[in-house]
Amino acid sequence: MEKNFIIAGFGGQGVLLAGEVLATAFMLAGKHVTWYPSYGAEMRGGTVNCEVVAGDEEVSAVNKLETDFIVALNQASFDKFLKKIKKGGTMIANSTLVKELKTRTDMNYIFAPITKLAEELGNIKMANILALGIVAKASKMISLEHLIDALDRVLPPHRKNLLPLNIKALKIGYEYDLLPA
Amino acid sequence: MATECITNKKVLTKGNYAIAQAAVLAGCECYFGYPITPQSEIGEFMSGKMQELNRGYVSAESELAAINMVIGACSTGAKAMTSSSSCAVSLMQEGLSYATSDQLPVVLVSVMRGGPGLGNIYPSQGDYFQATKGGGNGDYKLIVLAPSTVQECVDLTYKAFYLAHKYRNPTVLLADGLLGQMMEPVEFKEYPYPEIDNSGWALTGAKGRSGRVIRSYAPLAEDQCVFLEKLYQKYKTIEENETEWEEIGTEDADIILVSFGSTSRNVKTAVKMCREKGIKAGILRPITLYPFPNNRLKELACIAKKFIVVEVNMGQMVNDVRLAVNGKVPVELIHKPVGAPPAPEEILDKIEELI
Numbered sequence: 367m368e369k370n371f372i373i374a375g376f377g378g379q380g381v382l383l384a385g386e387v388l389a390t391a392f393m394l395a396g397k398h399v400t401w402y403p404s405y406g407a408e409m410r411g412g413t414v415n416c417e418v419v420a421g422d423e424e425v426s427a428v429n430k431l432e433t434d435f436i437v438a439l440n441q442a443s444f445d446k447f448l449k450k451i452k453k454g455g456t457m458i459a460n461s462t463l464v465k466e467l468k469t470r471t472d473m474n475y476i477f478a479p480i481t482k483l484a485e486e487l488g489n490i491k492m493a494n495i496l497a498l499g500i501v502a503k504a505s506k507m508i509s510l511e512h513l514i515d516a517l518d519r520v521l522p523p524h525r526k527n528l529l530p531l532n533i534k535a536l537k538i539g540y541e542y543d544l545l546p547a
Numbered sequence: 548m549a550t551e552c553i554t555n556k557k558v559l560t561k562g563n564y565a566i567a568q569a570a571v572l573a574g575c576e577c578y579f580g581y582p583i584t585p586q587s588e589i590g591e592f593m594s595g596k597m598q599e600l601n602r603g604y605v606s607a608e609s610e611l612a613a614i615n616m617v618i619g620a621c622s623t624g625a626k627a628m629t630s631s632s633s634c635a636v637s638l639m640q641e642g643l644s645y646a647t648s649d650q651l652p653v654v655l656v657s658v659m660r661g662g663p664g665l666g667n668i669y670p671s672q673g674d675y676f677q678a679t680k681g682g683g684n685g686d687y688k689l690i691v692l693a694p695s696t697v698q699e700c701v702d703l704t705y706k707a708f709y710l711a712h713k714y715r716n717p718t719v720l721l722a723d724g725l726l727g728q729m730m731e732p733v734e735f736k737e738y739p740y741p742e743i744d745n746s747g748w749a750l751t752g753a754k755g756r757s758g759r760v761i762r763s764y765a766p767l768a769e770d771q772c773v774f775l776e777k778l779y780q781k782y783k784t785i786e787e788n789e790t791e792w793e794e795i796g797t798e799d800a801d802i803i804l805v806s807f808g809s810t811s812r813n814v815k816t817a818v819k820m821c822r823e824k825g826i827k828a829g830i831l832r833p834i835t836l837y838p839f840p841n842n843r844l845k846e847l848a849c850i851a852k853k854f855i856v857v858e859v860n861m862g863q864m865v866n867d868v869r870l871a872v873n874g875k876v877p878v879e880l881i882h883k884p885v886g887a888p889p890a891p892e893e894i895l896d897k898i899e900e901l902i
Contacts, residue, residue: 386730390559393732401559401730405585405668424696426816428729429887 368421369507370430372447373497375439375460377414380494383520384437385416388498390516391508392420402428413442420507435505437497438464439480458500460493476504478542484535492535499539510540557732562697562722563588565733566656569704570628571596573738575654577603577627579616581635584668585724586658589630603627610635614642614653621651622761624749626708630656632724633674634665637682643717644683647778648763652711652718652745655689656704659723661885670724671885672808675863678721679837686775688782690718690789691836693807697731703834709740714785715748721836723859725809725887786838793832794843796822800829802902803847805868806857807833810888814857817894828898836864844871854878855901859888 371388375381382403389401399420417433419425432452437459438444444457444464451457456474459466462481478500484493495517502508517532560568567589570578578593590606597604603620607613613629620627631639636657646653659674661667678691690710692703703720711718750759765771796818797803806814811832821828831847833840848854853876856865865880872878881897883889889897 386559389730393557393559399559399732402725403728405724405728425731425812427813427888427891428725429890431890431892 368419368423368426369434369505370417370419371435371437371501371505372415372417372433372450373437373439373494374413374415374443374447375437375494377412379439380491381414381439382416384494384498385418387495387513387516387520388501388508389418389420390520391512392418394515394519395508395512397421398423398425400425400428413440413446415443415447435501437501439493439497441465456504458497458504460497476500476544478539480539483538483542487531487535487538489531492531495532496535496539499536500542500544501539502536503540503542503544510536557734559730560697560733561588561730562700562726562728563658564592565697565700566630566704566720566722566727567592567596568735569701570654570656570708571600572735573705573708574626574742575602575628575708576625577605577617577620578629579603579605579607579613579620579627580629580631581607581610581613583632583635585660585670585727586630586632586656586722588727589656589658610638611642614639614646614655617653617655618642618646618649618651621646621653622649622750624745624751626652626654626712628654628656628708630658632658633660633662633671633677636674636677640677640682641684643681643689644685644687645763646717647683647687647689648685649761650715650748650778651761652708652715654707654711654718654720656707656720656722658727659721667885668724669886670809670888671860672723672810672858672863673860673885674721675807675836675858675860678719679839679867686779688716688785688837690714690716690785690838691721692718693721693834693836694726695808695811695832697726697729698733699834700726701733701735705738705740708738709743710789712743712745714781716781716785721808723809789835790838790840790842791834792840792843793830793834795830797829797831797847797850799827800847800850801827801852802829802855802898803851803853804828804830804855804857804898805833805844805864806830807836807864810857810859813888813891814894816891817898820891820895821898824895826898826902833864839867839871841867841871844868845873845875848872848875852876853902855881855898857881857889857894859883859885
């Protein structure tokens, strides 16, 4: 079954990189996958997003009308993409920056304080990768091992020193309790 | 050597980088270009890689300069290329007409964006006419290859170099902003084509032989007649040998969809959806836009009841399909002026309206 993911946030939150890591993980898992960025005359501080489509057959189309999983790292992305979620789909929202409002009843919400968790880990820049841990857990489509291998591939040599911290971030996301009391 | 980037495992690669890396692996010796979105990554990659490999790279002062530099390099028999996009490819039309007349193996990568004029940087297929009919003067044809996946960006870049040299004719890889910007897993295999011997015509210095001239000037009317006949004999050979397309579900189809490039992916999904609903649909995807699969379309017009062309422009390839079908069955158009191709669901809705 083909599934699609949109990762969205402020420019600078590492949205495109997170998408690339996710797409690489799908590739390593032997899936067909396509990564496509939003691009245009973008401004600093504006929203940015990318779509990752993965499945067992050749990927058909990007820019799909509906989305299975959305990761919203900021409020603007949450507001923009909420209506795009498929019935039964999932919104993973960064509750540090997004208000916990559930206006739709035909889909799932996961609110996690992604930025706060990354800050507690010691580096706010890990928020994007931490979010991928939550994606892995919520989607059940990709393993932590493939995401770790993907990180190792995608991080450039001069950033390899950050690999252990990134892996830690992934695990914190993966182990985050999706159903808090 | 560039063999370091040959891999037998898949690498997640952006379309533009895939094209650039494939050009390097195809043995491209010189790159000349001027940046423009959405293909600037090609020049960026080449600026580093070509230097590293001790090959030629020039960031030209204009597109006009770039195409003429390619002409110069190709005159020596070298594998040379440029890459550009839409409004900037317009600036190269004179050079392409000359290169065709000079019979030079120019490779041009054209990554389409919105037009006319400056337009915008979003994906488009609005340069189908520009590539297949040309904006240069005189009777000429460019070989045009249209990839639909990032893997095809690699495979058809290899092919573009091969065909350009095999036929000594400018060859265009016609991609679009969507393919240029997307990432997909690709394999970079070794360049699969034989090397073409250019020693019989290339300008390599006249040591030990008489001098040669490459020019596109025939002052006597009869000379130009002879030349054009010969040129078109070559085009006939290209049409007979190099026409390439893909077909899915056409054998029993009532409706045949015709679509090229990135748009064809959405159309393939729409065809699947049609079949699930009991609509007998199939797709023909031209891979070479010139030579165009005219004969196959003509054959299919005897089986199918209707053709529907799907493209992201105001309707360009639809004219060629109509010519091929020659009034035998109706040819309809589903289109979007510019941007991402229509979604498969939207295509399905329109198909249901049209049948």
